[in-house]
Amino acid sequence: MASKVAVVTGGNKGIGFAIVRGLCKRFEGDVYLTSRDEERGKKAVSELNKEGLSPLYHQLDISDKESVEVFRDFIKEKYGGIDVLVNNAGIAFKDDAKESLAVQAAETLRVNYFSVLTTCEVLFPILRNGARVVNVSSFLGHLSHIKSESLRNRLNDPKLTIPELSELMNQFIEDVKQGIHSDKWANSSYVVSKVGLTALTKIQQRQLNDRDIKVNAVHPGYVDTDLTSHKGTLSIDEGAVAPLFLALDAPDSVRGQYVWCDKRIVDWDGPSPIIVKNHF
Structure with a gap:
């Protein structure tokens, strides 16, 4: 029987790297560290090898559908399915970024929402029954960060579909282009991308309940x-x-x-959680 397998996107550094480390220590199966840049990914694997850990490596660029499909075919042939999928890969522009707000909005949403969505659409069909999916969100992914009550209600609608959510994400990009986003959404594209990811998590869970697959979003801390x-x-x-x-x-x-980050379940649509200083 094929070994169980866990996959972490964006695993060559930061939280993704530490998740791979933790999985290698405890997960009973193969653990794949994936990254967009192959050289950096293999270097990260080498660092974990020095700790006596044995992650496997495969290139995976979540923003390139063909790359995701190549990875899916590899995993399907070798293992038959995925048991744990951690969607960790993401980006954030710095405060002093030179790109226009419109460019930042389009790129942030492209990677943090649309690319994760595409990755899930490609990989979810090979999730094994009982699999676990972890979408790495943020404190800033809490619904309270969206200013418009009507938008909050739409994002939290239990009947919201993925196409409707994607339309809302595209509407944000358009609103930024027109300079009318800050009063309705938030001043930060990163906020909207992580709110979108958390909303996506809830829709995905509804769709996968019949397969006993657990999908959750997590704020890992600052x-x-x-x-x-x-x-x-x-x-x-x-x-x-x-x-x-x-x-x-x-x-x-x-x-x-x-x-x-302390493993508490938080009401996504409730008041903003008690903010531990600098925890976002």
Whole structure:
């Protein structure tokens, strides 16, 4: 029988790297560290080898559908399916980025929402029954960060479909181009991309309930990574705690949830969670 397999996107550094490390220590099966850049990915594998860990490597660029399809075919042929999928890969523009807000919005949503969606559409058909999917969101992915009540209601509608959600994400991009986004959405494209990812998580869970697949979103904490310009207060291993909990330890009843860095289930549509200083 083929070994069980866990997959982490964007695993060559930061939280993704620490999630791979944690899986290698505890997951009973093969663990794939994937990355867009093959050289960086293989270097990360080498670093974990020095710790006595044995992740496997495969190139995977979530923003390139063909790359995702090549990876799917490889996994399907070798293992038959996926048991754990951690959608960690993502981007964030720096505060001093020179790109226009319109460019930042389009690119951030392209990677953090649309590319994750495409990756899921390609890989979900080979998830094994009982599989676990962890979508790495953010404190900024809490619904309270969207200013418009009507938008919040639409994003939280239990009947919302993926095409309708994608239309909303495209509407944000268009609103940024027209300069009318800040009063309705948020000032940050990253916020909208992570709110979109969390909303997607809830829809995905509804679609996969009949296959006993658990899909959850997680806020990993404010972690010292390139993405936070190393301003984060948590180590990457501390940032991996909640994602690993969802991948390995959470009760089967935890599904379609928004989970905090301390493993608490948080009401996504409720008031903003108690903010631990600098935890986003």
